[in-house]
Amino acid sequence: MATLRDELDNLFNQARVPEGYVPALDLYEDKDGLVVKVELPGMKKEDISISLEDEVLTVSGERKYEAPQDAVTTCRCERVLGRFERCVSLPCKVDAGKINAVYADGVLTVTLPKAEEAKLKQIPITIK
Amino acid sequence: MKGKMNAVVEQNEKPDQTQSTETAQEFAAPGVNILETKDAYLLEAEMPGVSKESLNIGVEGNILTLAGRRQPVVRANLLYRESGPADFRRVFELDSSIETDKITATLEQGILSLTLPKAEEVKPRRIAVN
Numbered sequence: 214m215a216t217l218r219d220e221l222d223n224l225f226n227q228a229r230v231p232e233g234y235v236p237a238l239d240l241y242e243d244k245d246g247l248v249v250k251v252e253l254p255g256m257k258k259e260d261i262s263i264s265l266e267d268e269v270l271t272v273s274g275e276r277k278y279e280a281p282q283d284a285v286t287t288c289r290c291e292r293v294l295g296r297f298e299r300c301v302s303l304p305c306k307v308d309a310g311k312i313n314a315v316y317a318d319g320v321l322t323v324t325l326p327k328a329e330e331a332k333l334k335q336i337p338i339t340i341k
Numbered sequence: 342m343k344g345k346m347n348a349v350v351e352q353n354e355k356p357d358q359t360q361s362t363e364t365a366q367e368f369a370a371p372g373v374n375i376l377e378t379k380d381a382y383l384l385e386a387e388m389p390g391v392s393k394e395s396l397n398i399g400v401e402g403n404i405l406t407l408a409g410r411r412q413p414v415v416r417a418n419l420l421y422r423e424s425g426p427a428d429f430r431r432v433f434e435l436d437s438s439i440e441t442d443k444i445t446a447t448l449e450q451g452i453l454s455l456t457l458p459k460a461e462e463v464k465p466r467r468i469a470v471n
Contacts, residue, residue, distance in 0.1 A: 237423040252389040252424055254451030281383060284376040288349065291372035292387055304420070319389035319451015 234276055234297040242304070246326035249301060254319030255292075261321060263314055268306060272321065273298040305331040348436040349375050349382055349457070352404065369425035371407065371453075379465055382439065382457040388429045389451035396448060398455070400441045405433045407453065438463040 241248040251272050253261065261274040276294045280287070306328040313324045371386040388396070391409035399406045409429040435441060435457065443458045 237425070238421070239419070239424050240421040242418050242420050250424070252451075254387045254389040255385075256450065278374075280376060281378065283378045283380075284383070285379060286377040287374070288377055288382070289373060289375040292374050292385065293372070316450070318392050319387070 234293045234295045236297055236299065238272075238299050238301065240301060246324060247303060247305070247307060249323040249325070251299060251321045251323075252319065253316070253321050256316070256319075258316045261316065263321075263323060265307070265309055265312065265325075268303045270301045270303055270323065270325070271298065272323070307331070348377075348438060349384060349405075350434045350436075352432040352434050367426035368428050368430040370431045371409070371429045373431070381459055384433075384455040384457060386429075386431065386453045386455075387451060388448075388453055390424075391429065391448070391451060391453075393448050396453065398444075398446055398453075400435075400444060403435045403437060403439075403441065405435055405441075405444075405455075405457075407431050407433075409453070 307325040390411035
């Protein structure tokens with residue numbers, strides 16, 4: 214029987230490992246749904262793509278940077294740039310029509326309400 | 342003249358020896374880009390999740406301290422986490438050629454941009470020949 218740790222590792226290893234920039238991702242769950250947060254400072258929301266297919270959420274885009282026109286020298290460059298793609302296998306079914314995404318303070322927050330069937334805890338069984 | 346590359350130098354802080362491990366604060370150091378133009382140095386720090394209200398930039402003498410606090414998530418249950426500690430902190434020692442009282446800052450989508458103007462005497466200038 215897979216432990217919770219193994220299951221969580223599987224959620225994130227299923228997709229191919231992205232090269233280059235890998236933004237940090239957090240996954241939360243409450244009784245109403247899931248929340249995925251991805252740290253993407255300094256982007257425009259038009260450059261971020263989010264899609265959902267078969268309970269796999271994919272966040273991708275390209276971190277671009279344009280140095281100020283009059284920059285003479287670059288003394289230090291720690292910011293990582295380039296294309297990125299993160300995939301998360303969601304632990305439960307979500308209601309695709311009610312997904313909400315907000316990009317503020319450099320963090321993308323995707324709220325995914327659970328689908329009705331994922332909320333049901335009891336299924337009444339009638340005995341014939 | 343002191344090397345241009347050393348105008349903004351990182352300071353490594355010694356951890357406070359008197360704090361116990363439970364209360365020791367963990368900080369994440371924001372990644373920075375430092376660029377130079379003819380009039381100023383530009384410092385860009387990545388601080389995702391930090392809003393203007395929770396940002397603290399201080400200059401004391403020639404020491405520049407960048408500190409920011411992220412919102413901790415309260416209600417939801419954490420399933421998986423890759424983000425670092427909630428607080429950002431990084432300290433720099435500025436060369437004396439930087440006019441510390443003219444430093445300006447903007448914060449946009451988690452990127453803090455600081456403009457550190459150079460003092461007049463170190464700006465490149467043309468010398469006319471009579």
